[in-house]
Amino acid sequence: MLNRLCSPGTLGICVSLAILSSCVQGIGENTQIVAIRASRLIDGKGETSLTNPVVLVQGERISAIGSSVQIPTSAKVIDLGDATLLPGLIDAHTHLLSEMDGSNLSLQDAEMLRIVATQSTAERALLGAKLGREDLEAGITTVRDVGNSGVNGDVALRRAIQRGWVLGPRMVTSTRALAAQGGQFGILTPAAQQLIGEEYATVRGAESARQAVRQALYDGAGCIKVIVNGSPAQVTLDEMKAIVDEAHTAGVKVAAHAIGDKATRIAAQAGVDSIEHAYVVPDDVLKMMVEKHIFLVPTDGTLKTFVDMSFGMRQPSEAERGEREKEFAPFVKEEQDRLKRAIQAGVPIAAGSDMYLTMPRMTRGQASLLVYEAYAESGLTPMQIIHAATSNAAELLGRQDRIGTLEVGKFADIIAVPGDPLKDIRALEHAKLVMKGGVVVVNNN
Ligand SMILES: [Zn+2]
Numbered sequence: 001m002l003n004r005l006c007s008p009g010t011l012g013i014c015v016s017l018a019i020l021s022s023c024v025q026g027i028g029e030n031t032q033i034v035a036i037r038a039s040r041l042i043d044g045k046g047e048t049s050l051t052n053p054v055v056l057v058q059g060e061r062i063s064a065i066g067s068s069v070q071i072p073t074s075a076k077v078i079d080l081g082d083a084t085l086l087p088g089l090i091d092a093h094t095h096l097l098s099e100m101d102g103s104n105l106s107l108q109d110a111e112m113l114r115i116v117a118t119q120s121t122a123e124r125a126l127l128g129a130k131l132g133r134e135d136l137e138a139g140i141t142t143v144r145d146v147g148n149s150g151v152n153g154d155v156a157l158r159r160a161i162q163r164g165w166v167l168g169p170r171m172v173t174s175t176r177a178l179a180a181q182g183g184q185f186g187i188l189t190p191a192a193q194q195l196i197g198e199e200y201a202t203v204r205g206a207e208s209a210r211q212a213v214r215q216a217l218y219d220g221a222g223c224i225k226v227i228v229n230g231s232p233a234q235v236t237l238d239e240m241k242a243i244v245d246e247a248h249t250a251g252v253k254v255a256a257h258a259i260g261d262k263a264t265r266i267a268a269q270a271g272v273d274s275i276e277h278a279y280v281v282p283d284d285v286l287k288m289m290v291e292k293h294i295f296l297v298p299t300d301g302t303l304k305t306f307v308d309m310s311f312g313m314r315q316p317s318e319a320e321r322g323e324r325e326k327e328f329a330p331f332v333k334e335e336q337d338r339l340k341r342a343i344q345a346g347v348p349i350a351a352g353s354d355m356y357l358t359m360p361r362m363t364r365g366q367a368s369l370l371v372y373e374a375y376a377e378s379g380l381t382p383m384q385i386i387h388a389a390t391s392n393a394a395e396l397l398g399r400q401d402r403i404g405t406l407e408v409g410k411f412a413d414i415i416a417v418p419g420d421p422l423k424d425i426r427a428l429e430h431a432k433l434v435m436k437g438g439v440v441v442v443n444n445n
Contacts, residue, residue, distance in 0.1 A: 031059045035071040038080040038416055044087040044390035044405035047383060049422065053085060057412040060437040065406060080416045080433060080445055086386065087406050088141025088413030088436060089428065090393035091368055093276055093297050093352025096131045096157065097124040097149035102357030103312035109186030116195050121150030128157040131364040132168030137442050138365025139431035141413040142170040144397050146225040146255055147177035148356065151198060155220035167441065172397050174225040175216045176201045178209065178243060180233035203235060206242040213246040224254045229263035240270035253398055268294055274350060274396055279335050286345040295396045296347045299354030300335045300374035303328055313360050339378040350396040351389035369429045382425045412438040
């Protein structure tokens, strides 16, 4: 088709366009086979790793996997040596269109107001293009972006990535989060309350909740996000049930921000698909989550992460650092305690960073991967963490037929990390190969 349109004078442009389009989309029957070799492979669902694997990639999908796979002579070979192949990582809780100052956590209400009052959705989508690329380059090939993206800015970013305008992860988008009056803004004057609708869809009873879900679906949501508590008012059980019913009727899942006894119980009773954060959650709700197969997305951090973040680029004294550690320690202990109880109860876990704050000297992608260290400190094994960030997250996103494991027929979303992440989970922070849909995005081999 391109050839027929080309006159001799435009041939050069057409050829480069053809190359660009095959690079971006990685599709086509005649695309060259790529063979990836490494020392180990973790497929995202099994309990052990495969040694000396070969993965063949044809177009955007995986065509063969195994230790004895024959490499066709025509294949392009990427030999990674002492490295481990894994499925591309999935972050089930991102805010790619939002970046707040991490050095003053008590200022978050003001930060929200500053962003919404001073950054247009278009500007935030451009920020999202930068942060999305940073996620992808760190090995995060899919995200579920859960709001705080202006009015449908996340959908604009998702489409731009799909069209190959910008490089970024696959995205499941939520559009505006549903919330009771006020969203997560804190207290605003009546005049300033006009801004709430730029960031949240206010729910006013069960029928209004249904309408909000329908509007979100129409706006391009692939997931419904609800802020169950966090504002002075709270989303009720009636409203939650209406939201879940309406979303599930359309085949779309529901993510509930809920912290504390009452809110987590409302979310679980209503039958949401995931509860986000749940830093405080009683055992009977954890039990309900197991029975209903509701995922916990523990958006946790280590003490070191919180302290490092709080000082920004400033180098604190030892005494200052010690003081700050004391401030954060009770919160970290609480989140560790609830993750241990959740694991013990058998609650399914999907990894989610909730990284929306600036982290000194790190890209958004690098900062987002720190959440695995928090899981490790709470006692999750490296394999449990990998499953949380691959097959479990894919299931939560409803994409387990396409992503989340290394299997024949799935998208070739593949990363390679140095050494063995089963010995040290921090290996996941140093991806040296990132491939999305058969296209190599990073190759530091
Ligand atoms: Zn969040």
